[in-house]
Amino acid sequence: xxxxxxxxxxxxxxxxxxxxxxxxxxxxxxxxxxxxxxxxxxxxxxxxxxxxxxxxxxxxxxxxxxxxxxxxxxxxxxxxxxxxxxxxxxxxxxxxxxxxxxxxxxxxxxxxxxxxxxxxxxxxxxxxxxxxxxxxxxxxxxxxxxxxxxxxxxxxxxxxxxxxxxxxxxxxxxxxxxxxxxxxxxxxxxxxxxxxxxxxxxxxxxxxxxxxxxxxxxxxxxxxxxxxxxxxxxxxxxxxxxxxxxxxxxxxxxxxxxxxxxxxxxxxxxxxxxxxxxxxxxxxxxxxxxxxxxxxxxxxxxxxxxxxxxxxxxxxxxxxxxxxxxxxxxxxxxxxxxxxxxxxxxxxxxxxxxxxxxxxxxxxxxxxxxxxxxxxxxxxxxxxxxxxxxxxxxxxxxxxxxxxxxxxxxxxxxxxxxxxxxxxxxxxxxxxxxxxxxxxxxxxxxxxxxxxxxxxxxxxxxxxxxxxxxxxxxxxxxxxxxxxxxxxxxxxxxxxxxxxxxxxxxxxxxxxxxxxxxxxxxxxxxxxxxxxxxxxxxxxxxxxxxxxxxxxxxxxxxxxxxxxxxxxxxxxxxxxxx
RNA sequence: UGGCCCAUGGUGUAAUUGGCAACACAGCUGUUUUUGGAUCAGCCAUUCCAGGUUCAAGUCCUGGUGGGCCAACCA
Numbered sequence: 001x002x003x004x005x006x007x008x009x010x011x012x013x014x015x016x017x018x019x020x021x022x023x024x025x026x027x028x029x030x031x032x033x034x035x036x037x038x039x040x041x042x043x044x045x046x047x048x049x050x051x052x053x054x055x056x057x058x059x060x061x062x063x064x065x066x067x068x069x070x071x072x073x074x075x076x077x078x079x080x081x082x083x084x085x086x087x088x089x090x091x092x093x094x095x096x097x098x099x100x101x102x103x104x105x106x107x108x109x110x111x112x113x114x115x116x117x118x119x120x121x122x123x124x125x126x127x128x129x130x131x132x133x134x135x136x137x138x139x140x141x142x143x144x145x146x147x148x149x150x151x152x153x154x155x156x157x158x159x160x161x162x163x164x165x166x167x168x169x170x171x172x173x174x175x176x177x178x179x180x181x182x183x184x185x186x187x188x189x190x191x192x193x194x195x196x197x198x199x200x201x202x203x204x205x206x207x208x209x210x211x212x213x214x215x216x217x218x219x220x221x222x223x224x225x226x227x228x229x230x231x232x233x234x235x236x237x238x239x240x241x242x243x244x245x246x247x248x249x250x251x252x253x254x255x256x257x258x259x260x261x262x263x264x265x266x267x268x269x270x271x272x273x274x275x276x277x278x279x280x281x282x283x284x285x286x287x288x289x290x291x292x293x294x295x296x297x298x299x300x301x302x303x304x305x306x307x308x309x310x311x312x313x314x315x316x317x318x319x320x321x322x323x324x325x326x327x328x329x330x331x332x333x334x335x336x337x338x339x340x341x342x343x344x345x346x347x348x349x350x351x352x353x354x355x356x357x358x359x360x361x362x363x364x365x366x367x368x369x370x371x372x373x374x375x376x377x378x379x380x381x382x383x384x385x386x387x388x389x390x391x392x393x394x395x396x397x398x399x400x401x402x403x404x405x406x407x408x409x410x411x412x413x414x415x416x417x418x419x420x421x422x423x424x425x426x427x428x429x430x431x432x433x434x435x436x437x438x439x440x441x442x443x444x445x446x447x448x449x450x451x452x453x454x455x456x457x458x459x460x461x462x463x464x465x466x467x468x469x470x471x472x473x474x475x476x477x478x479x480x481x482x483x484x485x486x487x488x489x490x491x492x493x494x495x496x497x498x499x500x501x502x503x504x505x506x507x508x509x510x511x512x513x514x515x516x517x518x519x520x521x522x523x524x525x526x527x528x529x530x531x532x533x534x535x536x537x538x539x540x541x542x543x544x545x546x547x548x549x550x551x552x553x554x555x556x557x558x559x560x561x562x563x564x565x566x567x568x569x570x571x572x573x574x575x576x577x578x
Numbered sequence: 579u580g581g582c583c584c585a586u587g588g589u590g591u592a593a594u595u596g597g598c599a600a601c602a603c604a605g606c607u608g609u610u611u612u613u614g615g616a617u618c619a620g621c622c623a624u625u626c627c628a629g630g631u632u633c634a635a636g637u638c639c640u641g642g643u644g645g646g647c648c649a650a651c652c653a
Contacts, residue, residue, distance in 0.1 A: 012591075039653050074652060131651060138649055142580045145649085176651055186581040188649045197651035216653050239583065240648045272584085272646095283653095325602060327591040329584090332646060336589050339603045349616065384616075415614065426612060458612050475612050543613045572614040 011057050014328035016269060020058050020231055029230040029264070032064035036090070036097075037104075037220070039071045040082035040204070042283045043298045043305045044089045046340075047273055050323045054271075055233060056095040067227055068097035072105050073219045075203035083204065085298075089306040094316050100227075104219045105205045107226055111214045112166065114222065115177060115195060117257050119158045124195060125151060126161040127178045134176075137183075138191050144184035145191045151180065165198055168211045172198050179218075181247065189244050193217055221245040222252070224266035226259050232268045236330065239270045274326060274333045276340060278494040279304045280501055280510060294514060295495070301563050302495045302518050312492065313538055313548030313565030318347035337494060344566050348538050348546045353381045353388055356426070356477045357541040357562075359489060359524040361400035363446045363481065366431060369397040374480070377457060379427040391529050395428050398481035400525050405476040406447060408436055413575070415474035417447070424475040426542065430455040477542050484525035487560040490550065491520040530560065544568065 011017070023029040034055040038044065044052075059066035068090065072078050090097070118124040127134070127150045139145030158177075165175055177196035185191055195218040200211045224232045232245075249265045252258065275281055280289075281304060289295050289303070298305050301312035309319065322343040326335055356379070375395045381388035401417065410418035417423040422432040435448040454461040463469045494515055501513040526541075533539060533549045540546050545567040553561045 014591085037653090041653080071653065077652075134651080135649075140580085140649060173651065186648095188581090191649080194651055199651080213651095215651075220653085236583075237647060238653090240581090270583090274590085277589085325590080329591070331584055331590095333590060336604065339590070342603060345615090354613080380612095383613085413614095424612060460612090472612095474614080477613075540613085540615085543615070568613075568615050570614075575614080 011053075011061060012324050012327055015330075016054065016231070016233060016271060016328055017058060017061075019269060020062055020064075023230070024062055031230075032058060032062045033067070033228050033230045034058050034064065034233060035067040035069050035224065035227065035229050037069045037071045037223075038086050039074070039077070040079065040086060041074075041077040042082060042287060043085050043307055045281055045283075045286065045304045045306065046276065046309065046319070046322075047281050047304075048089075049093060049306060049319050050274070050326065051233070051235075052090055052093055052095060053320055053323045054328065056090075056097075058231070064230075065100060066095075066097060067100040067102055067229065069102040069104065069223060069227070071216070071220065071223075072103050072203070072205060073213050073216060075199060075201040075213065078204055080204045085307065089310075092306065092310055092316055093319065102223070102227060103205055104214075104223050105203060107219070107223055108206060108210055108214070110226065111219060111222060114252050114257055115162065115214075115218070116159060117255050118179065118195075118251060119162060119177070120155055121251075121255055122155055122180065123251050124158070124177055124179050125153050125155075126158040126165070127151075127176050127192075128174070131173065134194075138188065139183070141186075141188065147183055148178070148192070151183075151192070162196075165196070165212050166210070168200070170198055172200055174198060177212075179244075179248070181244075187240055187243055189217070189240055190247070193244060217241055217244050218248060221249050221266065221268070224268075225249055225262060228259075228262065229266045230264065232266045234268060234270055235273045236270045236332070238268070242268050242270070270330065271328050272331045272333060274335050275500070276304060276335050277337045277499040278496050278501075279337070280496070282502070285502065285510060289495075294511070301490070301492050311551065312563050313348075313546060314344055315347050315351070315538060318344045321347065334500065341566050345546070345569070348540065348565065350384050351382075352538040352540040352546055354379070354383070354540045354542050355527055355530050356393065356479055357487070357489070357524050357526045357530065357544060357547075358400045358402050358477070358479050358484075359522060359544060360403045361479075361525050362403045362406060362444060364399045364401055364431070364478070365446060365448050366397050366399070366429075366451045367434070367448055368450045371397060373397070374482075375456075377427045393427060393527050393529070394480045394483045396480045396482055399425070399428075399478045400481055400484060401425075401447075401476055401478045403444075406433070406444070408444070416476055417449075417474070422470075422472050424455070424458050424472050425478045426475050427458050428478060429453070429458070430461070430472055479525050479527050483528050485528055485530055485560070487524050487526045487530065487562060489522055489524045489547065489562050489564065491522065491564045493518050493520075526560075531555075533560065533562070538565070540568075 020032050036052050036055045056066045127148050129148055137146045176194045178192045179195055181190045183191045194215050196212045199213050245268050299307040299311050301308050322340055376392040377395050378390050379393045380390055405416040407414055408419050417433050419433050424430050429451040431449040431451045433447050433449050437446040439445050461470055495518045496513045497515040498513045501510040535549050546565040547562040550561040550563045
């Protein structure tokens, strides 16, 4: 198994790490502090893995620390199960926040005090306008907004109203607290943004203590500041929020409200997120997939969520390697799914034990093999790692091979079994197909073959009298019919048939782009050793793909289910397409 | 009819800060192989366009073009 706790792979340089390194060199921040700030309103996906590796990676490599902070300022969307899931995913990825678990809700009292400070000094006011009125007076990107009639309300009055908002005197939506900045600013976010809204909702942590909740913009920078975060890394869509982030910190600082011992303001720096070709990343749409039953749940192996990938058999090491290779920039990007698959294969190839599994079997009878004989053949567990040793595989007169490994009329380039042709059974014997038996429908039901006793283990036979060595082009896998273990295999493919399912005209719904063959469930026949498969153990079904045991399995009852993590590269299939 | 950001192969990221465009994936050749896997080797770019500065520009300047973000009491 790959060492999933080892997270010290060399990290690629990127512009963010350069900034951190420079701040450390100049002594501005000898100990960098970063944070991963998820909102607990869904499960983490592969995009979050980038942010996690980035923030925790910086803390690890620069002798700093990384906080886990739940951005829980909107109780109507957030749930405890998401909090638990997120923590599990981060640990699985191989990172540890130690003591540093925080919640924006830990700071509700401090935030409330700061809001009062801003009101007192004329930097915030309670607005009685409705949502519609506020929208109408905000202006547009090309025209300035106009002031609220409540904008110049005396500070004392706002203070009093704000206290009443907190006390629960008003229903949802009746009033908001707004920052008094600039209704004509070209940045719409600076046109007196809302700081607090009334929400009579149960919060997963603070229960019903509060009925007013701070908005993201008034909570995030302040939380960073309280925690002593030095580099607040976020994605590009928050770029326009940066002036606001800085405005709040600056004003509170000017008013003497700085947290104890803070000599620097946290710095927000943005980076570009990525999309994976053939998948969707927006939480909203992922939630829709789950709610509409398009997938079995957040952990359906076709989902780009971390829970799903874990279940599918993707290793944390391959995920870390992937985000490292993808890198960081200030651009929106679409990564080819092939790069991700390559990273998965690269790790799995090193760590997966090999097993023989026949999907879509066809029976092979070896006519010259003794009826009741069973031989134990020795198979290598992992040619990439000798320490994984070998195992015994039973061989007998009746076997199964994959239907696609036989062709009656084979083209010249077909190296597998054909009528009159010879092939190597991996770790078995060389066999030659003498006869094809079909049913009334013309379907092949059995192949009658002979074997060469001199090829035991799949070895080359000795040279003939003239010194010529017989050769065989192909090697195929097999299972002994009498010993075969029936299993279920779930063959997963990309969820969407198009590269960018969310793209194009708005009318074009991503639902139309779902790949109807994203899940094919079938039965297969496996070698006996597969009965010992463990949950979380990566396996390679030789010549087929990488698989792992699914949690739906019931081993005592003999019910074994395997998920295909990713196929093997198949240059034969590629050549056939041409 | 605004402000801000971005532009290097099919994809993504680099380029000693003005000095021979590098790495990975994909693709294509070939080598090797008891997995048509893996391995190994080779091929694959006038840096969006037009000007300018300079001995020298992916990098600096000017002007275009293309893309993205911003008008939730979401984050």
